[in-house]
Amino acid sequence: MNKTLRALLILITILSGVALVYHYILPKNSANQKSQLIDNTAWIGPTINTDTSLKGVQLEQVQYGQALIAHTSKYLGPNGAVAKITNGMNCQNCHLNAGSQAWGNNYGAVYATYPKYRDRSGTVESIYKRVADCMQRSLNGKAIDSNSKEFTAIHAYIKWLGKDVKKNEKPIGSGIEKLPLLNRAANPENGRVIYIAKCQLCHGKNGQGQMLANKEEYIYPPLWGEHSYNDGAGIYRISNLAGYLKNNMPYLQTSHEKPILSNEACWDLAAFINSRPRPHMNASKDWPDISKKPMDYPFGPYLDSLSEMQHKFGPFKK
DSSP states (O other), X not given: OOHHHHHHHHHHHHHHXXXXXXXXXXXXXXXXXXXXXXXXXXXXXXXXXXXXXXXXXXXXXXXXXXXXXHTHHHHHSTTOSSOOOSOSXXXXXXXXXXXXSTTSSOSTTHHHHOSEEETTTTEEEOHHXXXXXXXXXXXXXXXXXXXXXXXXXXXXXXXHHTTTSOTTOOOTTOSOOOOOOOSSXXXXXXXXXXXXXXXXXXXXXXXXXXXXXXXXXXXXXXXXXXXXXXXXXXXXXXXXXHHHHHHHOSTTTOOSSSOSSOHHHHHHHHHHHTTSOOOOOOOXXXXXXXXXXXXTOOSSOOSSSOOHHHHHHOOOOO
């Protein structure tokens, strides 16, 4: 057998093997990979500009609702064009990309899961109650009027964002990721070093944030001080803030797939930020059933004997 014929037979054998692998193995693996991709892909919200189902009044409401979430201060801040009921932060400072970003504390599951019972209030809460809570706590302001054009628009926007989520389902990437607990207390002093290295450039030496030249809203929000969220906000619990930091900060540099900060760094940074002074809210009626209080809720009373300091920074018992 000459060399040319032998080489041709070898090539045919290799191609036949490849064909068998492709036919019997790859289709199954591809199907599994596709299924796994569907099961593990984070929620992606709809896009207003490409949603042809939105028309007329509904389109106007959803667009206005998005604007209110993205630019809350412009409409409802200290110099708001509609009302002056919030502290100057925007809703999207905590709910990134107007509440549509995966792992960015988005609204993807809100319409599907509300009304629902919440341990914090001990009542069944509506979407309105949830929005009002954010304005009173995270925006350190007053509740929006439930009959206002503005709340109607916010509700329409939240409903539209979650239109493809089944009732009582919570898609992957909703809300805030829960990080593994540390086996030590979170350390604010370690967090201070991380803040200076990773956060100070945008949020300022004193955590005061950066405002637009027209003073209508913040480019980067204040992380503490009189214009930041108060101590009744959900993000004041360091487990929530740590999970938020892990997936989203430093801003525009990190992602769920490629985080920059380690879990430990996120816990310590959250401890530092939440150890700084901020407005106080009377939240004495929160968690009326004290057995339901989260491990990191830093205000007593508690059923256990741990101090408020340990409930704030840990170490937390599993």
